[in-house]
Amino acid sequence: MARLLRRGDRDVAVGEIRAKLALIGFSVECSEPEFFDDRMDQAVRAFQQARGLNVDGIVGPHTLQRIEEARWSLGDRPLSYTPGHLSHGDDVISLQQRLSDMGFDGGKVDGIFGPRTEAALKEFQKSVGVEVDGIAGTETFAALKRLNRTVSGGHAEKLRHAALMDSVRTGVRDKTIVIDPGHRGDDAGVCANGQREVDVVSAIAARLQGRLAAHGATVVLTRPLQNPSAIDDGERAALANDVDADLFISLHCDAATSPNATGIAAFHYGSPNGGWSHIGERAAQRIHTAVLARTHAADCKVHGRSWDILRRTRMAAVRLDVGYLTNESEAAALADLAYVDQLAAGIADGIVKFFEPVA
Template identity: 30%
Template sequence: MSSPQRTALPGPEAKRADVAARLAKLGFRVEDGCEEIEGAIKAFQLSRGIPETGECDLITWRTIVEAGFTFGDRVLYLRSPSFRGDDVAWLQERLGNLGFDPGRVDGIFGPRTRDALQDFQTNVALPADGICGGATVDELRRVFGRSSEHIHGVLERQDLHVRRKPLTEASIAVLGSLPLEQQAELLAQRLRARGARAVAITDTDQSRLAVIANTRQLDLVTYFDFSTFGLQVAYYSGFRYTSPAGMLLAQMVSTGLEGLRLPVPVSLRGMTLPILRETRMPAVSIAIDHPHHWLILGPEVVEAVAGSIERFLVDPGQEPQDAMGSIPN
């Protein structure tokens, strides 16, 4: 997988005005004053499934930049670093609803998106060059026959019905924020004790961890981090697309954690965190709001997560709810 596009943050003096202008263009009201822009940033973060810190950190800044691209604004093609943005997501949704599988809708123009685009171009008698511009843009907007379901979501659902794997045959990466190395290693140990091939890796950069995960033959990924409130269990959901496998895994993990009756609230939500967006296998993020809570509750959380992972691999046994999205107008 290509590394994420490195969009630099503006300088301190220009940053506030630039962020305010971009948010206003996206429909988020911004007035003068720190509290007002913090509120607008939080509203944007909530709408995009990233942590609502109210600060324009690197993930938030990149997401704001990506949100500014509308389909047809630029020519899209496979390159390194990959094109990222709402225009790419629109292309992926459109292709998938027409029956051409670009993989999950993640707003990243990778090889599977290029291949699906070439299939579409061949189908409508256009040069199959994998470049989305000009005539291809017009044809994608014009063509009829769109489905209410994305083909990749359908394939993921079908895979859930046939997915059966004993833990002794599973390969799992336990990833985490750097301060949670001990907790990540503990889960890896618990999974290895159950017979799985499990490795723990921590890093400050979620995208680097996603690259590592994608280079291995993994059955699933878990990620440990800190949340803004309580204990949050998250799966990939973004650009009006939700990963059915990721959602089901997160539902099973959340159910296991709720059974512990912990002194912190447990919530389940779809997010576009890089670790969920950029990995290519079922992934779940488990985040607790304070280092002290991780220290005290960590062993219980780890044991419950290990059991949920085993249940997911051996017999999913259920359908995830509200896992499909529709194409934007």
């Protein structure tokens, strides 16, 4: 589906989406199935809210993909690692969560069946004596069902998160940090009050790169700061995974219809329906706190989101929205190099704190 669908649209596709939403418990009564009415708008927003997506009521490729993923419950289909065509879905989230609760470390609970999910599944299969084929099929589902009541969920995962957090706390020196300045040449992001998001985040990234390098970190940028070519969020995440980064930080600006909106928000991977990066959350909190201390900007808090850039990165990943270009005075601040320098210094402080050795 190339087109974005929203309130007021009439389309066969609206009828299809309505039927899919009904299947996953967001049922919307109506007299005209192919009309995107107010109630359908509310249902789409409720779904987006429940999934940690942007709540805009618009059905584009991301929301549609998540609606598709939501129809799978664990046991509906066999699951395995298929390089190049990774299985996505709520059943994968359930499987990952179950394995994790039982102490089989499959990495992030992200609903994507990757090699680490396969390794954890094989460990599980070995431990319960079913064929170690890495395929979650009838036998594995039966084994999971048998164990249903014997497992105290969450404890193993918590312990492992604590261990993981301690394991990165060896100082920022020699860490690999990927800085992702948002947008590119043909997509400048938010443009308001004479500022372009692509330029603002490039200026911050340049200063941040210098500061982190001075601390002895290896810094990788997802795109050149000048004349950036086309690169999407999936490719940016893949690059961070390829260089085996310890931390990923994506920089963006914000926009709002109200010119009064201001402030700085940080995001980490987290979806209300399952999947939460505790290490990402900790990184987001450290960076957010340090940036507010330097800039005295308004506090727009730290939030869990399931955006691709946060979901597909395997390391601690943070997106920082450094301010609203739609606010006149914040846009002016972001054009001021002294302020930009304070922002970069704050981000660097937070990153140093994140990696700071346990006392």
